[in-house]
Amino acid sequence: MSIRQLKTFVAIAEHGTFAAAAEAMALTQSAVSVQVKNIEDEMGRELFDRSKRPPVLNEAGRALVPHARKLITEYDALRDHISDDSAYEGAFRLGSVGSLLTGFIPSVLLTLKERYPRLHIELASGFTSELVTLVDRGALDAAIVSDLKDPPAGLKWMPFLREPLVLIAPPDAPDITPQQLVETYPFIRYVPEASVGKVIDAAIRAAKLKPREQMRLDWIEAIEAMVSAGLGVSVVPARDHLKSARPPVRRMAFGKSTRYRTLGLVERAENETETVSAPLMDTLRAAAEKIAK
Structure with a gap:
């Protein structure tokens, strides 16, 4: 906290x-x-x-x-x-899932740069499983990942943001129910090997949707672009931090209850760079709170 x-x-x-x-x-x-x-x-x-x-x-x-x-x-x-930046300098190796690299991560890095000008953050992207392995091996100091329910021994995961999953449809899609949209359009699936892909698949099953899969993509921006072009429908995180910087699509809730993906920071339990990860976590939580407003 x-x-x-x-x-x-x-x-x-x-x-x-x-x-x-x-x-x-x-x-x-x-x-x-x-x-x-x-x-x-x-x-x-x-x-x-x-x-x-x-x-x-x-x-x-x-x-x-x-x-x-x-x-x-x-x-x-x-x-x-203690002055704001005296304890924070040198390199910090940070990983992030790709869906946060537009909008969310840039604003977080800018805030950290303004507060701690002598801190140099080296950024890498990947899937949750890849990033967790890199943190575990010491190749990364910390990583922002999705839905890490059971972190490996020696790692700790600190959630900071829950994002609702939504059904997205072409902007000119008819005004029909989510179930009817899934029956009408081909389905563009986020790869199930990724952590958020597993969460999405579970939400689809819970809502008893029966999609006709046509594509599998590993980039949310690409999925939204395909849907915006009228090539299908999909289920993705809402990503409310990108309200003005994404393709036009219709977004709607589906199922009886809202499902979420949870984002958090994973690091080694005994972390030599904890003096940096603490203000990083505070900045992540502050950014998440702005989204919740």
Whole structure:
């Protein structure tokens, strides 16, 4: 969990409601809810009694408040004594799944460059399985990967963003149900060997869709371009960070419940570059929170 999330948690305790904390922190209420859920996931327990309206702190939540305040105070004191970039310099080898290389990763790298000008990030791309192997071998310091449910021994995975899966169709597709669109158009499948491909396949089965597969591609941008050209339909992550930089397609929910891909940072549990991965994780979470607004 990040200091930003702890500050939001303390703001809820001080102001009484998620809505009041959102106003105090200049966030939307949904962004506050996401931060609280991240803290609860990492703590492994609920911190609020949601049977009450509005939700109130439960016993575990009340116990956490003084510890959170102490951590925030110590963090602020540390920042007062250490310049922003003095501890962050040299090379940091970062990997990322390809679907984040447009939009999301550039903005994250720009933020890090502005804050830590002496830090040089070397970027590589690949599938989740490839990147995890490189981190495990020490060829990468960390990597941003998708849906790493059981990281290998010695690695830790820290989720920071959940993206809903959506059905995409050509912009001039008829106004019919997702099931009818899948029956009408050929299906363009994201390769099932990739982690997000497995998540997509599970969502298709859960929605009881019966696609007529015509293509298998390993690049989401290529899939969206094919769909935009009218060559089929597909299921992909929503990628809300690219609202103005992608081909025109129709996007819609499908199935009885929304399925998600989860993105996170994987690194070695005993990481010599942890001083760099900590601000990187904070920057990733801040970027994810902007998407949630």
